[in-house]
Amino acid sequence: MSDGTQFAAVIVAAGRGERAGGGTPKQWRALAGKTVAQRSVAAFHGKVAQIVLVLHPSEMHRAELFPNAQVVAGGANRAASVLRGLEALEGSDITHVLIHDAARPLVSAQVIDAVKAALAGSAGAAPALPVTDALWRGGDGVVQGTQNRSGLFRAQTPQGFALQAILEAHRAFDGDAADDVEIARAAGLEVALVPGEERNMKLTWPEDFARAEAMLGGEMDIRMGNGFDVHRFGPGDHVMLCGVAVPHDRGLQGHSDADVAMHAATDAIYGALADGDIGRHFPPSDPQWKGMDSATFLAHAVSRAAEKGFRISNIDVTIICERPKIGPHAAAMQARMAEIMELAAERISVKATTSERLGFTGRGEGIAAQASAVLIK
Ligand SMILES: Nc1ccn([C@@H]2O[C@H](COP(=O)(O)OP(=O)(O)OP(=O)(O)O)[C@@H](O)[C@H]2O)c(=O)n1
Numbered sequence: 257m258s259d260g261t262q263f264a265a266v267i268v269a270a271g272r273g274e275r276a277g278g279g280t281p282k283q284w285r286a287l288a289g290k291t292v293a294q295r296s297v298a299a300f301h302g303k304v305a306q307i308v309l310v311l312h313p314s315e316m317h318r319a320e321l322f323p324n325a326q327v328v329a330g331g332a333n334r335a336a337s338v339l340r341g342l343e344a345l346e347g348s349d350i351t352h353v354l355i356h357d358a359a360r361p362l363v364s365a366q367v368i369d370a371v372k373a374a375l376a377g378s379a380g381a382a383p384a385l386p387v388t389d390a391l392w393r394g395g396d397g398v399v400q401g402t403q404n405r406s407g408l409f410r411a412q413t414p415q416g417f418a419l420q421a422i423l424e425a426h427r428a429f430d431g432d433a434a435d436d437v438e439i440a441r442a443a444g445l446e447v448a449l450v451p452g453e454e455r456n457m458k459l460t461w462p463e464d465f466a467r468a469e470a471m472l473g474g475e476m477d478i479r480m481g482n483g484f485d486v487h488r489f490g491p492g493d494h495v496m497l498c499g500v501a502v503p504h505d506r507g508l509q510g511h512s513d514a515d516v517a518m519h520a521a522t523d524a525i526y527g528a529l530a531d532g533d534i535g536r537h538f539p540p541s542d543p544q545w546k547g548m549d550s551a552t553f554l555a556h557a558v559s560r561a562a563e564k565g566f567r568i569s570n571i572d573v574t575i576i577c578e579r580p581k582i583g584p585h586a587a588a589m590q591a592r593m594a595e596i597m598e599l600a601a602e603r604i605s606v607k608a609t610t611s612e613r614l615g616f617t618g619r620g621e622g623i624a625a626q627a628s629a630v631l632i633k
């Protein structure tokens with residue numbers, strides 16, 4: 257893929273979920289603690305430069321759940337909703353788009369990567385599974401004939417395309433289409449097949465929710481990591497802690513901004529990923545990191561987690577010092593960490609303890625911090 261390639265995702269969530277029943281449209285129902293739509297959107301974090309989420313016009317207030325997505329109102333059928341999403345990307349520097357059903361919340365990083373990779377050699381690419389059951393034609397309660405299944409596939413999403421080509425194909429298409437591959441093919445675009453996955457099922461019927469819950473429960477990959485860091489005091493009038501400048505009669509010394517608490521949090525995430533530590537990704541011997549805002553390090557660790565298909569469940573930071581007092585600043589620290597990590601503040605804990613005047617923290621020689629992070633895929 258050339259250097260100018262920029263991917264976006266259009267995630268369509270404007271349907272009514274009539275077949276799934278349950279009162280609430282299926283994309284707003286919870287699946288192992290998160291809504292279906294949140295799971296689908298989270299799957300694309302770190303995979304694309306932009307996410308467009310298409311919501312039902314009566315549900316635009318749900319946009320607040322998706323601070324990192326551009327939200328547009330959908331249309332009367334799936335194709336109309338997709339077109340609204342594609343039009344939101346027109347004129348941007350996006351070159352390729354992955355169109356995904358919000359109703360497929362278990363899409364994996366591998367399937368997304370396979371579609372992206374196939375687009376290097378084809379105008380379109382889509383995941384699918386070969387049909388394995390025998391196929392019959394039936395009616396009036398009896399089998400009326402058999403159907404050769406060779407060469408037949410079950411289509412999944414995300415279906416990926418060159419943006420301009422699929423936009424034009426949608427505009428030219430007249431009638432009803434099952435999916436975007438049908439629309440692309442009607443416009444003469446070639447669509448490459450990539451392997452789909454059983455777990456990339458579409459929630460369609462009431463019983464599909466229990467199946468998806470079972471898949472999540474049985475295969476959930478939970479990783480835990482911890483981080484620890486120390487910085488010594490030196491001259492200064494404030495210390496940086498969790499991205500907040502806390503006034504103090506001393507500063508913390510370090511190659512970067514010496515945000516000891518954010519370093520511990522960052523290392524906890526790298527630790528959960530078995531991905532080294534800050535020093536490996538941002539060597540102190542490299543002058544470009546001198547005085548660096550530690551938010552850069554934390555954002556990098558968060559994006560590494562997303563690239564590997566993990567979401568951060570929660571993080572817990574403990575700052576160890578006699579002074580400055582952390583309590584009055586803890587809420588601001590939590591809010592700043594939430595902003596950098598693009599995570600709900602309720603999943604971030606910032607607390608502090610003294611060491612009862614014992615040891616180097618007790619003597620006021622420096623500040624220590626430790627953190628734990630839990631990542632889930
Ligand atoms: N007007 C529509 C119809 C469908 N979709 C989206 O297209 C995807 C696949 O459609 P489907 O499973 O058929 O969803 P629904 O239309 O919601 O389901 P039903 O047909 O059972 O009402 C879903 O993520 C759905 O939200 C959409 O964005 N806009």
Ligand SMILES: C[C@](O)(CO)[C@H](O)COP(=O)(O)O
Nearest residue numbers: 334357411412413434435458
């Ligand atoms: C797009 C799709 O999910 C690919 O399998 C499918 O075509 C949607 O079909 P539906 O009839 O709208 O459920």
